[in-house]
Amino acid sequence: MQVWKFGGTSVGKPERMKSIRDLVTADDTRKIVVLSALSGSTNALLSIGEALSQGDKKAAFSKIDELFAHYEAFIAELFVTEEGLIEGKQIIEKEFSFISSLANVNIYTPRQDKKMVAEGEILSTQLFTAYMKEQGESVVLLPALEFMSIDADGEPEFAKIGEKLSAILLNQAEQVLVTQGFICRNPRGEVDNLKRGGSDYTASLIGGAIKAEEIQIWTDIDGMHNNDPRIVKRTFPVRELLFEEAAELAYFGAKILHPSTITPAKMGGVPVRLKNTMAPEAPGTLITSKISDGAEIKAIAAKDHITAIYVHSTRMLNAYGFLRKVFSVFEKYKTPVDMITTSEVSVAVTIDNSERLDEISAELRQFADLEENDRDQSIICIVGNFLADKSGIAIKILEAVKHIPIRMISYGASEHNISLLVDSVHKNEALEALNEGLFKFKD
Helix, strand or coil, rough: CCEECCCCCCHHHHHHHHHHHHHHHCCCEEEEEEEECCCHHHHHHHHHHHHHHCCHHHHHHHHHHHHHHHHHHHHHHHCCCHHHHHHHHHHHHHHHHHHHHHHHHCCCHHHHHHHHHHHHHHHHHHHHHHHHCCCCCCCECCCHHHEEEEECCCCCCCHHHHHHHHHHHHHCCCHHHHHEEEEECCCCCCCECCCCCCCHHHHCCCCCCCCCEEEEEECCCCECCCCCEEEEEEEECCCCEEEEHHHHHHHCCCCCCEEEEEEEEHCCCCCCEEEECCCCCCCCEEEEECCCCCCCEEEEEEEEEEEEEEEEECCCCCCHHHHHHHHHHHCCCCCCCCCCCEEEEEEEEECCCCCCHHEEEEEEEEEHHHHCCCEEEEEEEEEEECCCCCCCHHHHHHCCCCCCCCCCCEECCCCCCHHHHEEHHHHEEEHHHHHHHHHCCCC
């Protein structure tokens, strides 16, 4: 059993959805196919919800009509028989009737908004399953809401997911099993989600829970690149990554993979392969626990919207307990810290969520002095195999960006990550300089 996930762009057009059918039926391997919403659908549903939250029903229903028209055009091209088209029409009419009922309320709540957003995945999976049946394929729809759940902290219930899904699979003989990414139930049994981008997470949770042979994440890019191809002139796909390396890259900005994806796969010992729906013959990127590629430096990623906070102890030297007090403040306000550098009397940290920054700063000032926070910073993460007995790696990195002001450096806490903090105005220049300085290209 393999788990294959296809994102919004991979199912965003009828011809692409048809190509997915060709991919998943190309061999005899049983597959659980996880689908995102059609590209643009989630944003459209969020926009409808926003209009309803503002009390603008007229705008909301106008957006609903516009989205319905898009799906009407979509099914007209997707299905090739009259029976298939009738089935497609019944699906969209039923789901848009539900969307309209959500909009026809006096007060639009967050609970209804989550139901609204879930409709994107519910529509895409029903339409794909109906199309597969029209083509005579062995297929069944497994509603994610029957097995995917989160706890009171919003964390997936890994063991429970595995138990429920394994029991469901015992009664299914079909070759292709289709399910929704992103959506789940919370402890109250309500429709909830794994946050945006969570379809990757769904695939990994399923694959890890059932100990799948492999998890494949299909996108429109040929694997994970060594740098951001939207910014850097010359990039190339990285063919092999360790779980730890991929996790660092995903967390620090590599857009092809959701940051949460790696953990469940690693827990289950299941390899993850990143593939390109536009070039299925390309090898993509394999992520696993052991690789043959021992290259020191693998790839670079960048994370924006970073704020740096500089904290100085008022007790001067030997201020034991200072770090504990500092980090207890961030814990209290549930704000994760990305980078840390320390000296005897000072600590500098970075955060990517400044929502509680004023409260954090006020509490820190009760026992420390704060410099003015540096906003609009970027973390540049260089990932590879940085074992302690290897020398010269940091020198190579700093030499490549010697002309760019560096605000912070984090090195030594991980064998796979060296991070630099720069002002965001220097980010693109730094990525290009590191690319040219650390990788060899044939001119």
